[in-house]
Amino acid sequence: MLRIEKLTKRFGxxxxxxxxxxxxxxxxxxxxxxxxxxxxxxxxxxxxxxTDASAGQILFHGREVTTLKGSEKRAWQADCAMIFQQFNLVPRMDVVSNVLHGTLNRHSTLATMFNLFPMEDIHRAIDILDRLGIAEHAPKRAEALSGGQQQRVAIARALMQDPKFILADEPIASLDPMNAQVVMQALRRIHEEDGRTVIANLHTLDTARRYCDRVVGMRDGRIVFDGLPEQLTTGVAREIYGADASFSEAATSTEIETLDANRKALMEAEATI
Structure with missing residues (x-):
């Protein structure tokens, strides 16, 4: 379906x-x-x-993606929607309008400038927000929502594109553990219920193991691991992160139970000093 072959990017x-x-x-x-x-x-x-590649290929069902230009390139970008760490919403715009911006590639510039969207799209946007548990926030400004809610708005905007892939770049890096779990559960449901491929950049090993079917490890620009979550041992993680024996997975955990246990252990240790 998708093949990335010897893909390289150089900056100087x-x-x-x-x-x-x-x-x-x-x-x-x-x-x-x-x-x-x-x-x-x-x-x-x-x-x-x-970002354009310096070398290598991206093939989708045998079609070369790295050479696409103009409308074909824009169509490809609609097929692989991006979700960013910082949400990239319009803060003073209402939530449903932010979601409707996922359809910009299908509407004229004039319609976009005046937020003139078909009623069918508006209903669909609200349905997607409802699916993500935030439909009641549709008329609010995006800036009035919590970080986790804003990230779900960003996911809803991506779904409005009806993409084949969802690419999530550190989607939970700026969220607290509770919201991080809500966002990851939403991405997992989208994969399972819609049959969409989700590729997410993650910092924490427990998150990758819990939600992903497959884990890819990168170090210094190279893919150094590609396997099942259960194959991601602490030893493998040390190799990926270039860490020594002092490396602790607990320090990177997003699991609330683990964080509570770490906090309790720290408090107990401080009490003995």
Missing amino acids: DNTAVDTATLDVDKPCMIGIIGRSGAGKSTLLRMINRL
Whole structure:
């Protein structure tokens, strides 16, 4: 279905992504992990064509994606919707209008300027918000919502594109543990219920293991691991992150139970000092 072959991106003398090769032969949820600067975001941006590759190919059902231009490029970008860490909403615009912006590629500039959307699209936007549990916030300004709610609005906007892929670049990095779980559960349901492929850049190992069918590890621009969640052992994680024996998964956990246990252990340790 999707083949990424020796994909490379150079910025001057720096190689951000180095001959990355990845095959996605069926809809699945993939988590990409690695330390900051490993090339995760650049890889997603190349898949979406927000960034042009320096070398290599992206093939979708045998069609070359990296050479698409104009309307064909825009159509491809609609097929692989991007979700960003910072939500990228219009803060002073109401929630439903933000979601409707997912249809901009299908409407004229004039209609977009005056927020003139078909009633069918408005109903669909509200249905998607309802599916994500935030329909009651449709008339509110986006800036009035919590971070987790704003990220769900961003997911709803992506779904308005009716994409084949959802590319999520650190979708929970700026969220508290409770909202992080809500957002990851939403992405997982979208994969399972819609049959869409979701590729998400993640920082935490427990999140990748819990929600993803497949985990890809990147280090210094290269893919150094590609396997099942259960194969992501602590030893493998150390290799991906370039860490020594002091590396602790608990320190990166987003699980509320783990965080509570860590907090309790810290308090007990402080009480003995």
